Amino acid sequence: MKKYTSTIRIMTVLAGMAMLGGSCTKHLLDQPSSMEVDKEVFWKTDADALAGIMGAYADVRPLFDRDYYFDGQGEYVRVRGVSAAKDDLQNGGAYAVNTGSSGFSPSGFGQQFDAMYKYLYGGVNRTNYVIDNVRKMLASGSNVSVPKLERILGEARLLRGMVYFRLISMWGDVPYLGHTVTSNDEVVSLSRMPIAQIKDSIMADFTYAIDKLPARSDQVGRAAKPAALAFRGKLQLYWASWNKNGWPELSTFKPSTAVATAAYQGAADDFRHVINDFGLDLFRGGAPGVVGRLGRADTLPNYYYLFTPVANGDGEMVMAFAHGGIGTFQGEELMRDFAGRSHEGSQCWVTPRYEIADRYQSTITGDFAPKMIPLNPSTVADARTRLNSAVNPQSYANRDYRMKASIMWDYEVSVGMASLKSTGWVPFIYKTWAQPFVIDGETFLTYNTDGSNSGYVFRKFLRNYAGQGRSDGDYAFPVMRLADVFLMYAEATNEVNGPQADAIALVNRVRLRGNLPPLAGSKTGTKDAFFAAIEQERIVELLGEGHRSFDVRRWRTLEKNWNPPGGPGVWRIDTWGAQQQRYFQNTNDRAMQQCYIFKIPQSERDRNPNLTQNTPWM
Template sequence: MKYIKYILFAGLVGTMSSCVSDLLDRQPTTEVSSDLFWKSTDDALSSTYGVYNAIRDLYATDYYYDGQGEFQNTRGKSIGSITGWSPAAWVTSGFSSMWNNAYKTINRANFTIQNIERMIEIEGNATTRTSLERINAENYFLRALAYFRLIENWGDVPYYRHVLSGDAEACSLERIPIATIKDDILQDLQYAYEKLPASVSGGEAGRATQVAALAFKGKIELYWASWKKNGWPELKDFQQSTSEAQEYYKRAAADFKKVIYDYDLKLFGNGDPGEYQTPNYWKLFQYDNEYCQEIIFSLQYGGPNLGDGQGESLLRDFGTRSTANAQCWIMPTNRLVNRYQSTITGDFLPELILNNQENQENGAWNRKSYENRDWRMRSTILWNGEKMIKVALDGMSIGDSLTWMFGVRGEESKGFINNDASSQTGYIYRKWVRQVGIAERTQGPQDFYLMRLADVYLMYCEAVNETDGPSQELVGLINQIRNRGNLPGLKESKYANKEEFFKAIEQERIVELATEGHRPFDIRRWRKVNEIWGEPNSDGQTLYDTKGTRLRDEFKNASERDFQKYYIYQIPEGERSRNPKLTQNTPWY
């Protein structure tokens, strides 16, 4: 039974005061009287579920972030959709909503923590006190995730750990240095690790665990190490430090190592590839496997049976008109397809030739070009000739298999997937697209994964590689991930030194974590924007579809400041107008 079935009590859904409705989304002053609430662990848990729901709002569409990378196109909203760099429409409008959702989580957590700690102080029963401490630790964990999202996008942000006293305080908060925030959220995650259970099951499924706290603690340490190693010049007063980077790589590695070796976790299907027609990697992203050992923490969705707002919109965003009248807002590019390696050699294949000639050797429209590639490609993408089951308009029943053919519209009667309002690149996604009749396009039950064991493997490899270089242990972990794509193990040349092994890690992060919202954050912390799109005032890159038709130029004639804006978000101007103490990030002046 998923936690989202619980309804947030009245005090947490009241109206906000005018000054801070967007700025910090404070708790209202009309909460249920403490005479009626905050009397039991059920009360504490009910409020905590409200914090879980807030964190879901913050992270729910992380897959859209990949549109800021080179491997995913978002219709009308991707990076470089106009000449030069301009924040995509969804990012521009999203600045305020992401900021607001983060502070909504923080304020709900602070409110809940304050009241639970009062309960703990007066609780005489040791068992009940332990239960309350566990619930409190969940709020510490969720608050840490909200602050992490803020600092990875904006750097220095307003930071507080208490219930705000009123509008005057909320509208006078200054940005706190990222180093201070980092220290505190790592302490919060350490506290969560000490108080949370090692695992959950049954009715507790989806709640935070020791493993989740450790994994995210390691991730924040890894990001800090990356920023300290590579620099963050767009963030005022941020200083590089090789020694501090090494220290945090070691801290991250220690936490990841505990996750990997102390809890006996396994990759889904023990990392076996499964069958080509239904690979295990594809099954991993179907809702009946959302509680397997590989999933360390996810956003919970209950589907249509738990009321409005309790379902996900993955089908709407990833599917086509032929799957419950979905809208196909996002789609893979040929650049992603070119990253899937040969199951025979384990190496990259020649880049696809982009034209519509079905007999062109190595052509994008030649089905032979897709043979003997990493099975995760078939689990993730449809190319011309691939099939997908039709899902009825209401999402409640399924039909026959239909064939994907780029450019074909409205011809389901002839056996084709309807491309109306669909792909612009020539490919569509298979990953996350529901293939059973259970709910309409915005009411699905599929949990969205924020932390998987495979990601921990890769982050651990990265951290250890930075301090000690490659080893047989690290190569073995990478090969476990590659194995589920039915790929050979890494060749020795791929782990001859730190630089070569890093390339292998990056490669696996690209194909293993596609559509999960990681790529742009990797690009930023690794300082790879110029490597991918070129230097300022250059021709940038051009994205083409499978026919070879130009879709758009990316970073064409972009200035240095245009590139700088990629690395750090704009403090929402609406927030700055309400709070003059909020300074702006330099590239956005």
């Protein structure tokens, strides 16, 4: 009989260590590898432990710094593929490389994350390696600074907690590894631990980190106390959501209203500390900045710059993973994924869907504007000038400033780039790829974005300056922002006590960055109305950052957002009115259930007969 080897990536502790880079931490790039030195001479000094935690950050970063792909499982972002994986097989990219398909789609995604499962366990083992060795150093007490080591141990436990949080949010019950694994024999017979027990272990990791991390980090990319508090609050918020809304696809989980209430309260308490006790503020004070003229991009709102390296180290970035930029082999690939070929040959893997435009509210009324009307300019003579036409640039005037900062529509421009130099302004004209186009008497070459099928492309995450290749960015990607904390706090307190004045004020602060007026009384008068307002802000504020699919699953709103099982499905269209993709057509109950929980990889079950399967996948 063939002896199988578990694909859980225990070998990450044996691999060469990648270095963490960042605009303010270049000296960290010179740290020695903790994997290439015998442990008898390593793990002896503070410097050794620092090198070890930097390796853990570098190994865990690829599990989170492309979370934007997850937005393709929601209603407002299309993911048509994934970049070639550079840092091993990043995020969900592995299954796309292996199968030629993308699981980042609104439906049918629950069985396509086998590779992510094993790479998440690689992150677990990498952090366990640091935890085990730093604990030994603390026990010996020689040649070490206890506070420095406890900080590093807190960072490692925060990272481990984040990885396990991701695992349970996707698969529910999973095996738990609390120590470094060096042999596959240790994992081939593990059973799945109940989610409640793993949640308690994650809570313990986050609580230790809260106790040992500094109030403010001295280096971009290293976590501080607010990050641990925010993640503990988020874990409790999710735990509350699962207990309130149920998780029937996880057969071992029994929801409890009392547990939900306590968890919402615990989440609110943690978020309140983050908001009030560390002097944190929104980027540029949450001011909207200047929106600039339609069809121009020389002046953009502050929200746009939040997603450029200008914001690295800003107080809004409660937790971010640093990148090294040019020549470090640690650059982010945001431009490659979000931009088109006119920007250093980028590939436009991630684009806005048509439906997101109607989510941006009026700066005049503070409410939704009349819905866009899709019109084909090649057959409708006044399509470019008709009121509310999706291809009339004037239809986008007086909208939430985050619209101009996040997406581009016809006649909006960006800076083209080739060979690290600017090629000047390139206007986006849907279905007109890299063609001469005259605007106000001046000829431009249009933006080549053949990856878009909606009539929109992203401006968010798109660099507005030349000098870096598509894979050489140095932006510190946020996995926890203060604006998200504001909105999660509002959600938690609303669940317990209904709309509260402080929560309403925080939501209004998030809205202010879009130059929107405060919420009307009708939006805050009831618990349900305020929740809808919070959800609205989460959609536009966190667009393209990977939160939407996790929200709709914990809220159990897939059927509401699309249609009940057995229905005709929902077409996604473009600004010309053409039907592009149809989702959830004749979906049966089981297929819908499979969107709420992920399939335990069959390859793992073949290797380990003790691994049970989630109910919808039996």
